[in-house]
Amino acid sequence: EVIFLIEVVARTAATRSWRACLADFYNMIDVVSVLPLVLRSVLGLTPFDANGSCSVACAVLLGFVPVLRLLKLLRRFQNFQLLLRAFKLAFEALPVLLYIWAILGLLAAAGLYLAEPRDNVATLGVSIWLSVVSMTTLGYGDFYPVSVLGRLIVCLLVLCSALYMAIPLGIIGSAFSEVWSDRFRILLTERTRKRLQQAGYHARDIPFLFEQFDSDRDGCLDMDEFRTMVDFMQVGFNGMRVIELFEMFDSDGSGAIDDREFVRAVFPESFHDVYGAILKQTGQACVSCGNMFMQDSKFCRKCGTQRPSMLTEKSEGDDGEVKG
Numbered sequence: 001e002v003i004f005l006i007e008v009v010a011r012t013a014a015t016r017s018w019r020a021c022l023a024d025f026y027n028m029i030d031v032v033s034v035l036p037l038v039l040r041s042v043l044g045l046t047p048f049d050a051n052g053s054c055s056v057a058c059a060v061l062l063g064f065v066p067v068l069r070l071l072k073l074l075r076r077f078q079n080f081q082l083l084l085r086a087f088k089l090a091f092e093a094l095p096v097l098l099y100i101w102a103i104l105g106l107l108a109a110a111g112l113y114l115a116e117p118r119d120n121v122a123t124l125g126v127s128i129w130l131s132v133v134s135m136t137t138l139g140y141g142d143f144y145p146v147s148v149l150g151r152l153i154v155c156l157l158v159l160c161s162a163l164y165m166a167i168p169l170g171i172i173g174s175a176f177s178e179v180w181s182d183r184f185r186i187l188l189t190e191r192t193r194k195r196l197q198q199a200g201y202h203a204r205d206i207p208f209l210f211e212q213f214d215s216d217r218d219g220c221l222d223m224d225e226f227r228t229m230v231d232f233m234q235v236g237f238n239g240m241r242v243i244e245l246f247e248m249f250d251s252d253g254s255g256a257i258d259d260r261e262f263v264r265a266v267f268p269e270s271f272h273d274v275y276g277a278i279l280k281q282t283g284q285a286c287v288s289c290g291n292m293f294m295q296d297s298k299f300c301r302k303c304g305t306q307r308p309s310m311l312t313e314k315s316e317g318d319d320g321e322v323k324g
Helices: 002-014 018-023 025-034 036-042 056-076 080-090 094-115 124-135 148-181 183-198 203-213 223-233 239-249 259-266 268-281 308-323
Strands: none
Touching: 002 025, 002 036, 018 025, 025 036, 025 056, 036 056, 080 148, 080 183, 094 124, 094 148, 124 148, 148 183, 183 239, 183 259, 203 223, 203 259, 203 268, 223 239, 239 259, 259 268
């Protein structure tokens, strides 16, 4: 823990942004892994009591602290971000599926409680436990149906739950496959966002940086201008990584990127906060709800507000008719 403490102090002292350092998940794990040092100091650096038995503090130090040390290795597993993103995508559909699964289990539990004798299933809680272990196909054997109707209910429950469980498992597998096929872009984007935040840069700083390094004033950065900006920001990217980053943002192959493409890719949650007012003034976003207009749409898909440019064209047409 002393070595971990030195690491936390050195990492905190070297950071450029205290807010980003404290909000980083991996830094939180580093701080928590140092806390057992306080407990060891209180116990006299030995987890055992005077009788040589293991107390609660001993169980914490010997059971949970090694797990905290293993969690420190998550910083080195970049693919962990892919797993989290896959679960995030799959979680949108899981609540409804879990709700139906719970309804199915409770109905089977009620049927088992009515069908089984009281000396076998004494309470509704035992019936729910029997239903759950049957749905998960575990079958511990501590409780099992003895009546003909109870066995029939369990057989139907196992069959239906085995078929039903294939749905959420398929959703999770499909989400992970989708994320894995796009893993290079996701990892590069996450790494870029993390490096920028550690260096003290935020989404609102990107337009100013693009404007400063746009030497030819065309509103975009070419490869040389982008490399100069990245070198100035000192985010730790080498030449090859800068090229990969530029090619990822330059999806149309035009050889140039603008600040909006950069912010939309790296800071998608802050895009409307940075460009919301500009988009509303230019008619690209709804003035009522901030939702983006489609390319040829006349009305907002979210609130139905008419596009400002369409209102201008209509008023100009009406003026022309009056004058005629």
